[in-house]
Amino acid sequence: MALKLKNVVPLGRSFDEYRLMFNLSKSDLDKRIIGVGDGPASFNAEMKEMGKTVVSVDPIYFFTAKDISRKFDKVFDNIIEQVRNTPGDWTWTYHMSPDDLRNHRIEALNRFTSDFELGKKEGRYLTGELPALQFQDKTFDIALCSHLLFLYSDHYDYNFHKAAVYEMLRIAEGVRIFPLLDLMLRRSPYIEPLIKELERDGYTVKIKKVPYEIQRGGNEMMWIFNTSKNRMLPI
Ligand SMILES: C[S@@+](CC[C@H](N)C(=O)[O-])C[C@H]1O[C@@H](n2cnc3c(N)ncnc32)[C@H](O)[C@@H]1O
Numbered sequence: 001m002a003l004k005l006k007n008v009v010p011l012g013r014s015f016d017e018y019r020l021m022f023n024l025s026k027s028d029l030d031k032r033i034i035g036v037g038d039g040p041a042s043f044n045a046e047m048k049e050m051g052k053t054v055v056s057v058d059p060i061y062f063f064t065a066k067d068i069s070r071k072f073d074k075v076f077d078n079i080i081e082q083v084r085n086t087p088g089d090w091t092w093t094y095h096m097s098p099d100d101l102r103n104h105r106i107e108a109l110n111r112f113t114s115d116f117e118l119g120k121k122e123g124r125y126l127t128g129e130l131p132a133l134q135f136q137d138k139t140f141d142i143a144l145c146s147h148l149l150f151l152y153s154d155h156y157d158y159n160f161h162k163a164a165v166y167e168m169l170r171i172a173e174g175v176r177i178f179p180l181l182d183l184m185l186r187r188s189p190y191i192e193p194l195i196k197e198l199e200r201d202g203y204t205v206k207i208k209k210v211p212y213e214i215q216r217g218g219n220e221m222m223w224i225f226n227t228s229k230n231r232m233l234p235i
Pocket of ligand 1: 008009010011012013014036037038039040041057058059060128129130131145146147148
C-alpha cells in the first residue's frame with residue numbers, strides 16, 4: 001500500500017520540484033504559465049522572487065493563509081506517518097528521508113503563506129476549480145497540474161479527468177501533468193483511454209521520463225499539445 005487519503009490534501013512542492021517534474025526549461029519560465037491546483041506550493045512565490053509570473057488556481061485560495069496552514073497541519077503528521085510505515089513505496093533520492101520530505105513540505109508551505117496575501121492582491125492566486133476555469137481561450141502557453149489529476153483517480157472519475165484536461169487545453173497551448181500514478185502507486189487507469197481520445201481529436205500526447213521521483217516508479221509526466229489546426233472540438 002502507499003497512501004490512504006479521504007480527500008485531496010493541501011500539500012505543496014517547491015519551484016525546484018516543479019522544474020524537475022515538468023521538465024521546465026529556462027525559456028519555459030518566461031512563458032505564460034498557469035498552475036492548476038497549485039495549493040500551498042511555493043512555485044508561484046519563488047517564480048515571483050525570480051521576477052517571473054505564474055497564475056495559480058485552486059479552490060483553497062478562497063481561504064486565508066492561516067486557514068490553509070491549519071488544513072495542512074490537520075493532515076500532515078498522518079501523511080508523514082504513513083510514509084514512514086511504507087519505506088519501500090518511496091524513492092529517497094530527491095528527498096533523502098521522511099524527515100527531509102517533512103522539512104521540504106513545511107518550507108514550501110511557509111514560502112507560500114508569506115506570499116499568499118500579496119499574490120492574491122496581484123491576481124497571482126485565484127480561487128477556481130477544474131473542470132471549469134474562468135479564463136479566455138489560450139490565455140496561457142503552459143498549464144501545469146501536479147499531484148491532482150491521475151494521482152486522485154479513486155476520488156475523481158474518468159469523466160472528470162477528461163473534462164479537466166480539455167478545459168486546460170482550452171485555456172493553454174500545452175498541458176503537463178505529473179505524476180501518472182495514483183495514490184496506491186498504480187498507473188492511473190484513465191491514461192490510456194484519455195490518450196486515445198486526445199489523439200483522435202488531433203492532440204499530440206507524449207509521456208516523458210523526468211528526473212524527479214518520490215512515489216516509487218512515479219517519474220513520468222504527460223505532455224499534451226495541439227498539432228492539428230483543423231481539429232474537431234471535443235464537445
Ligand atoms: C496535493 S495538492 C498539490 C499542490 C501542488 N500542485 C503541488 O504539487 O505542490 C492538490 C491540490 O489540488 C487542489 N484541488 C482539489 N480539487 C481541485 C479541483 N477540482 N480543481 C483544482 N484544484 C483542486 C487542492 O485544493 C490541493 O491544493
